[in-house]
Amino acid sequence: KAGSFWHHVEQLPANASQVTLHTATVDGHCKAEMQVLYRLSLQAGRDFGFYEQPTQGWVSSDRQHPLNVVAWWSRTNRPMACPGNQGDCRENFRRLANSANLSSYVERLTIPCLSLQGVVREARAEVQDLSMLVIDAEGLDNQILLAVAHQEDFKPGFLMWEGSDKVTPDLLELVRVLRQKGYAVGIKRGAAATHDEISSDAQNYVAVLKHSE
Incomplete structure (x- = not known):
């Protein structure tokens, strides 16, 4: 989510040069230098036709977590834009949530773990x-x-x-x-x-x- 991060930084009353972005998973007590996390892949947005950027924050060490968020997002009829962050593509997202192969769109990430x-x-x-x-x-x-x-x-x-x-x-x-x-x-x-x-x-x-x- 680096792109959206820096976009929000630009809204702050501060110079962007004062801000540093670090990519890692933060845990209370890391058991290893690297940790496996799971999120919804970008391919889901491409295949079903919705703006995938909001889903990139649904990351967890629990593989089921992104699937649970997809189900909740669809069930509660939360807003979901179309590709390019325009229009209303909630119906497209609902098709993903009801898809028989939804779990195949969960991807595995391996990133540094830090306290x-x-x-x-x-x-x-x-x-x-x-x-x-x-x-x-x-x-x-x-x-x-x-x-x-x-x-x-x-x-x-x-x-x-x-x-x-x-x-x-x-x-x-x-x-x-x-x-x-x-x-x-x-x-x-x-x-x-x-x-x-x-x-x-x-x-x-x-x-x-x-x-x-």
Whole structure:
């Protein structure tokens, strides 16, 4: 998604030369230097006639994940543009979702695996240098943050990560640790109706540092 990434960077009130893009999978504890991930291939958009770029973010270590997203996207009648990001091709996407060979469009990716600390060091910095951190890691958010949350030097002023409808033990532990460090922690709701559209984002947790020790 490098193309769309840099497009969004251009919308920021910052010089693009101040931004660095690193491609890796981020895990709480990488078990190997490389990790296998799965996503919907670009060929799906070409064969069924829809704009494939939005699907490139449906990446996970769970092979079933992109298939689950395809099914949900079709079932909830989410917008899907035609090739070239024009028009309405929801019906074409629905044909993919109902296709008998849908699973054949899942492709395997092998990319470097880094911890959050590893990503920061790739950018030639340390965790104590972080002032703001936003994470959307397809279900691994809590694990990634817990791996560094206990560190004394980990104290960004603002944190936001994607949650889910389930309250899990690792989420409770993360919230406990952050509050103990002086953070106010709350929830930013994601699914809000706006005219005829409904946001597909999950709710996000937000933590703001109230004071420093």
